[in-house]
Amino acid sequence: MLLKGKNAVITGCLKGIGRSTLDAFSKNGANVWACCQEKTDEFESHITQLQNDNGVWIKPLYFDFLDESELKTAVKQIHRDKLAIDALINIAGITKDSLFQMVSMSDMKRIFEVNLFAQILFSQYITKMMLKNRSGSIVFISSISGLDGNIGQLSYSSSKAAIVGAIKTLSAELGPQGIRVNAVAPGVIDTEMTKGVSGGSLEKLIGSSALKKIGHPSEIANANLFLASDLASYITGQIIRVDGGIR
Amino acid sequence: MDNSKKYLAAFAESLDVDEKVLNDDLAYEGIPEWDSIGHMGIIAALEEAFDIMMETDDILNLSTFAKGKEILSSNYEIEF
Numbered sequence: 096m097l098l099k100g101k102n103a104v105i106t107g108c109l110k111g112i113g114r115s116t117l118d119a120f121s122k123n124g125a126n127v128w129a130c131c132q133e134k135t136d137e138f139e140s141h142i143t144q145l146q147n148d149n150g151v152w153i154k155p156l157y158f159d160f161l162d163e164s165e166l167k168t169a170v171k172q173i174h175r176d177k178l179a180i181d182a183l184i185n186i187a188g189i190t191k192d193s194l195f196q197m198v199s200m201s202d203m204k205r206i207f208e209v210n211l212f213a214q215i216l217f218s219q220y221i222t223k224m225m226l227k228n229r230s231g232s233i234v235f236i237s238s239i240s241g242l243d244g245n246i247g248q249l250s251y252s253s254s255k256a257a258i259v260g261a262i263k264t265l266s267a268e269l270g271p272q273g274i275r276v277n278a279v280a281p282g283v284i285d286t287e288m289t290k291g292v293s294g295g296s297l298e299k300l301i302g303s304s305a306l307k308k309i310g311h312p313s314e315i316a317n318a319n320l321f322l323a324s325d326l327a328s329y330i331t332g333q334i335i336r337v338d339g340g341i342r
Numbered sequence: 343m344d345n346s347k348k349y350l351a352a353f354a355e356s357l358d359v360d361e362k363v364l365n366d367d368l369a370y371e372g373i374p375e376w377d378s379i380g381h382m383g384i385i386a387a388l389e390e391a392f393d394i395m396m397e398t399d400d401i402l403n404l405s406t407f408a409k410g411k412e413i414l415s416s417n418y419e420i421e422f
Contacts, residue, residue: 227390
């Protein structure tokens, strides 16, 4: 168990990579504040099952990342628990694909609000709690789209490229305080988000990968798990591609 | 411990300086220990000591030892 007795905050837990990360962390002994936008019976049952199976606690926090007051309320709930925070995994994200000339500024701003600004604000608050213990690991989800670009994904790839700049700076600022900051850059992963991408670009990307297959959310979760754990104790400021070898 | 003493102790411990160094006129970057990293240490110590969660604007505005007390007093109902 890589995270036995550790406490983690994970955003975007309802489905996809966030759900898989929640599962992986729980199975590895971590207690989790599980942040999601909406409450569902299925999710509530799922976390009850995870708690029973793994002997950990999971506290769901339901809030809209775009609502600063809701975000602060969620942080206050975490703060009130007065527990050390060992890891923050920023997964919540959105996309809306359009070719450059069709990109609406309001959509682009919304994508940046969720994929960058809200995550930075949330991280500011959580990091303050980590600073008390002078240790912690923060993981952001970037994307190969942010590293390599992808036709039709101007807004998404720009927001994910911004994450790269953010983790480079944060790792330098927070390293002396014992806090590591890294990013995972997934390739094509089998989630609802990628199902919405049209135009054959995903098939092309998969075809260009060494492994010639789509990734599973658990394969990103495992990278998150590694970076959160002490196995990655000397790794900071890095972007780890988990993409099946896309060239 | 009264709030003034708690405030003083939070500053002194987080900056790892003698309490005698601290006075109302002491400003951010006024001593080597109160740099940007020291500042975040002060915030963490104040949040811990007074069981509060400070807003980003307040963190930015905490520019002097005296100003910090003013912020805690006006925005967090902490009396000095």
